[in-house]
């Protein structure tokens with residue numbers, strides 16, 4: 222269970238998202254909202270990437286008090302990932318795999334499934350947006366997370382990769398009990414997945430649909 226209490230995130234004294242009380246059970250959930258509504262801001266807060274006011278815990282691990290354990294359990298893929306151009310996908314993914322204590326076989330299997338092994342030794346600066354997106358998506362599966370947030374996972378990747386992402390989400394959810402928060406500003410993007418709840422990010426808050 223993800224528990225969010227008295228949450229608020231502001232930029233330049235302007236509230237982007239505020240949530241008094243939100244409890245999200247395990248399962249696959251879909252966050253909708255128009256451009257700029259605050260989906261990425263909320264996901265980044267839950268991932269522990271940006272500071273915020275309030276309390277967030279996942280399966281009773283507090284994002285601040287249990288900072289390391291929490292971050293071993295909660296992974297995220299950014300909507301528009303940004304990495305240093307001079308690193309290779311290999312440099313980045315082997316680093317993340319080590320930090321997340323991933324089995325060597327997991328990294329190998331994911332690179333092969335997503336076709337990242339073909340280009341991951343080249344510098345990131347040479348990648349197309351879809352190639353970069355696949356590195357970011359792959360990174361979020363590494364280790365033994367119990368919650369994975371995928372921010373706009375289907376943008377920029379080709380149709381075949383979209384199917385692979387659907388399969389990976391299904392496999393990790395069904396076989397390993399991983400929960401997912403998926404975001405999309407478009408309707409009918411995740412119809413192939415067993416979506417438990419849908420949430421709307423709108424008017425500086427989040428409501429369950």
Ligand SMILES: Nc1ncnc2c1ncn2[C@@H]1O[C@H](COP(=O)(O)OP(=O)(O)OP(=O)(O)O)[C@@H](O)[C@H]1O
Nearest residue numbers: 232237254255256257258259260261262263300406
């Ligand atoms: N680092 C930042 N500094 C200032 N304002 C920011 C920052 N990051 C986001 N914002 C603002 O917060 C609001 C929400 O942005 P966010 O990226 O969370 O929206 P989103 O719902 O993910 O949008 P999209 O669907 O376009 O990805 C926007 O008005 C944006 O300009």
